[in-house]
Amino acid sequence: MADLSSENDTLIRYREDDPVDHAAVTVDSFLDQSSASAVRVEPGDDARELIPHLERLALVEVNFPAFGDGRGYSSARLLREAGYKGELRAVGDVLVDQVAYMRRCGFDAFDPDAPLSESDLETALSRWPEVYQSAADARTPIWSKRHA
Amino acid sequence: MYLYDQYDQQMVDARVAEFRDQAKRRLDGKLTEDQFKPLRLMNGLYLQLHAYMLRVAIPYGTLNSRQMHALADIADKYDRGYGHFTTRQNIQYNWIKLEEAADILADLAKVEMHAIQTSGNCIRNISSDHFAGAAKDELVDPRPYAELLRQWSSFHPEFSYLPRKFKIAVIASDTDRAAMRLHDIGIQIVEQDGELGAAFYVGGGMGRTPMIAPCIKDFVPLDRLVTYAEACLRVYNRYGRRDNKYKARIKILVHEMGSEEYTKAVDEEFARMLDEGIEPPFAELERIRTFFQDPAFEAGASEEIDRSDPDFALWVDRNTVAHKAPGYVSAVISLKPVGGIPGDATSEQMRLMADLAKQFSFDECRVMHTQNIVLPHVRKADLHALWTALDGAGLGSPNLDTVEDIIACPGLDYCSLANARSIPVAQKISERFAANGKTAELGQLKLKISGCINACGHHHAGHIGILGVDKKGVENYQLLLGGSEAEDVSLAKITGPGFDEAGIVDAVETAADVYLRERQDGERFLDTYRRIGMTPFKEALYG
Known part of the structure; x- marks a missing residue:
């Protein structure tokens, strides 16, 4: 099977491991078959259905058909809360102005419809010196620093 | 009141930088309007009928005098010398240029203010x-x-x-x-x-x-x-x-x-x-x-108020509210002068309110959801001096919670969503009741006007509500009765067919007259409506 990532110049990953080498299947087909290790979560899917099977998942793609549909942020975060350690990739209408929030919700890879410029991405991800909430990333919230 | 530490300040400063970058990308054509829209909206910037409108957050409505002065300065520097206080305890500027929006945010950040999440599909100002x-x-x-x-x-x-x-x-x-x-x-x-x-x-x-x-x-x-x-x-x-x-x-x-x-x-x-x-x-x-501890109220502050001036006494009766500290009241500054635009204040008025807040209210004022300003902690002994200053600046209207104290959305005069104008209707109603002298007799009567079904003017929650609609290209106004936003919360009901602009003013007076005729001891308009129901009002309006 082809290594999709090598042909994919829009993919950005913040992980050390190698990308999964096969295409993601739908949540329904994933739940029906045992072999797939990559799944694609659509906005209307209940990502919690994946939780009993996290051990065999290496890639969860969360699709954003339109950037304004924010269900994928919750899907990502609840998977991380449930202990998912594999790749969590935001795909679709992913714009530079959303990536910082996506990182906070646990996404560690992006495969946007339109390529993101590296410098824009750098700017966006370094924009916020602090954060007000604890989320799915490792950042220390302001309230924790205040009472350290 | 709450003061920023270095973390809070860093966050608003970062937001200014982010928005400056986004606005520049839009102005350079790198962002389409569709892509820019949700970004500007999360910074309170709307594209209205004639210009951009900027909505500035005033968390829980609380301002100090320095912040109110900054709002006045923004009105002069970037707008037309006035601002509009809203039902969400915020302020809006109606004539903003996109090129200057980031500069306004930078000016706000200097006084611990921002426009973060004042619009968009996110959690708004609390x-x-x-x-x-x-x-x-x-x-x-x-x-x-x-x-x-x-x-x-x-x-x-x-x-x-x-x-x-x-x-x-x-x-x-x-x-x-x-x-x-x-x-x-x-x-x-x-x-x-x-x-x-x-x-x-x-x-x-x-x-x-x-x-x-x-x-x-x-x-x-x-x-x-x-x-x-x-x-x-x-x-x-x-x-x-x-x-x-x-x-x-x-x-x-x-x-x-x-x-x-x-x-x-x-x-x-x-x-x-x-x-x-x-x-x-x-x-x-x-x-x-610790930021919200009581200010140093004067122990034993006098309970006496010299009521010899009848105009002052009326203002005290109407516009001051009982306070927890002896010898103090909360004093409401009405932004509802007869014939005025509900919630609007000029930069000069803002500066005066700021200075009076500093002088008489421990440097604090609040925006009310009824589009007025309150000085929360005023000594009764200072009320006459306060009122004298307010009255001299057109801010002394003694009409809190009366039929003149109208909530109105900006309506078709400004808003791209509106179907009908709200402001002229509010102006005509306050003029009508000021002229016929019924305001005092009617007592508490909360009147709320929205220029479209989105209900920014809270018409569902008015004792009397007015909803502007578009009827075959003509502005038409529906009358609603019986709403309340308070602890006795209820939703107003439509009386029947709508009215034209002149007709709705008459209809409000007709409904008020039904109340005056039918009321029993101590009843407010709302109480009478709840007791007698819609029928007598319908008969008077359409019979």
């Missing part, structure tokens, strides 16, 4: 009781909880692309002065067995489908407040409708799921979240509370 910290009947000051939630909701990574906008109000007394149950989440701080906690009301709202929020949890311990709010939001973010923007508010989700099912889903989410470290430590709430 509103609260405008008499917080002053009201005689409050359990505690609700603002520390509002501030805790402000910080939690600012730049929330999961809840910045919700199905629709999300409004939260926090109160801490049984008297509801914040329309709490007409919010997406209304929180009342309550006491149970000597412990403070939060009652959660979820799924209220106005708009085209008005609903009163049911209580989904009567007591959430304070050290779980943020986590419970997070659970409420996550269920909404996952399951709120996104297929139709008019059905996307949480009220529709709670209604369609049923409040029991919604609550069950929230409780399950809440249980899972408890170990996620979402809740700030209690020490953070205590830190915030």
Whole structure:
């Protein structure tokens, strides 16, 4: 099977491991078959259905058909809360102005419809010196620093 | 009041830089209007009929004099010398240039202010009781909880692309002065067995489908407040409708799921979240509370008020409210002069209000959801000096909660969503009642006008409500009766066929006359309506 990532110049990953080498299947087909290790979560899917099977998942793609549909942020975060350690990739209408929030919700890879410029991405991800909430990333919230 | 530390300041400064970059990309053509729109909206920048409108956040309505001065300076420097205070305790500027918007945000950041999340499908500015910290009947000051939630909701990574906008109000007394149950989440701080906690009301709202929020949890311990709010939001973010923007508010989700099912889903989410470290430590709430301690009220301040000037005495009777400290009152500055635009203030008026807040009210003033300004802590002994200064600047209208104290949205004069004008109707009604002298006799009569079905003027919650609609290209006004945003919350009902602009002014007077004819001892308009029902009003209006 082809290594999709090598042909994919829009993919950005913040992980050390190698990308999964096969295409993601739908949540329904994933739940029906045992072999797939990559799944694609659509906005209307209940990502919690994946939780009993996290051990065999290496890639969860969360699709954003339109950037304004924010269900994928919750899907990502609840998977991380449930202990998912594999790749969590935001795909679709992913714009530079959303990536910082996506990182906070646990996404560690992006495969946007339109390529993101590296410098824009750098700017966006370094924009916020602090954060007000604890989320799915490792950042220390302001309230924790205040009472350290 | 709350003061920023270096963290809060860094966050607003970063926001200014981010928006400056976004606006530049838009002006350079690198962002399409479709891509830019949600970004500018999260910074309170709307494209209206004639220009950009900027909505500045005033968390829980509280301002010091330095901030009010900055708002006046912005009105002069970037707008046309005035601003419009809103029903969400914010201020809007109506004539803004995109090229200057980032500079305004930078000016705001210098006085610990911002326009973060004043629009867009995110958690909006948190509103609260405008008499917080002053009201005689409050359990505690609700603002520390509002501030805790402000910080939690600012730049929330999961809840910045919700199905629709999300409004939260926090109160801490049984008297509801914040329309709490007409919010997406209304929180009342309550006491149970000597412990403070939060009652959660979820799924209220106005708009085209008005609903009163049911209580989904009567007591959430304070050290779980943020986590419970997070659970409420996550269920909404996952399951709120996104297929139709008019059905996307949480009220529709709670209604369609049923409040029991919604609550069950929230409780399950809440249980899972408890170990996620979402809740700030209690020490953070205590830190915030230290900013809201009582000012140094003068012990033994005089209770005497010299009422020899009848105009002053009338203003005292109408526009001052009982205070928890002896010898003090809260004094309401009416932004509803007869024939004026409800909620508008000129830069000169803002500066005067700022200076009076500094001189007479421990450097603090509040924006009320009724589009007035309150000086929360004024010595009774200072009232005459205060009134004299206000009256000289056209700010002394003695009409709090009367038929002249009208809430009105900007309407078709400014707003791109509106179907009809609101402001001229408000102006004509206040002129009518000032001229016929019935204002005093009518007593408390809350009149609210919206220029379209989105209900920014809270017409559903008016004792008398007016809704402007477009009827075959002509502005038409429906009359509603019997609403209330207070603790006796109810939704107003339409009387029948609408009226033209002149007709609606007559219709309001007709309804008022029915009340004057039918009322029994001590009844307000709303009480009489509730007792006698719609029929006598219909007969007078259409019979």
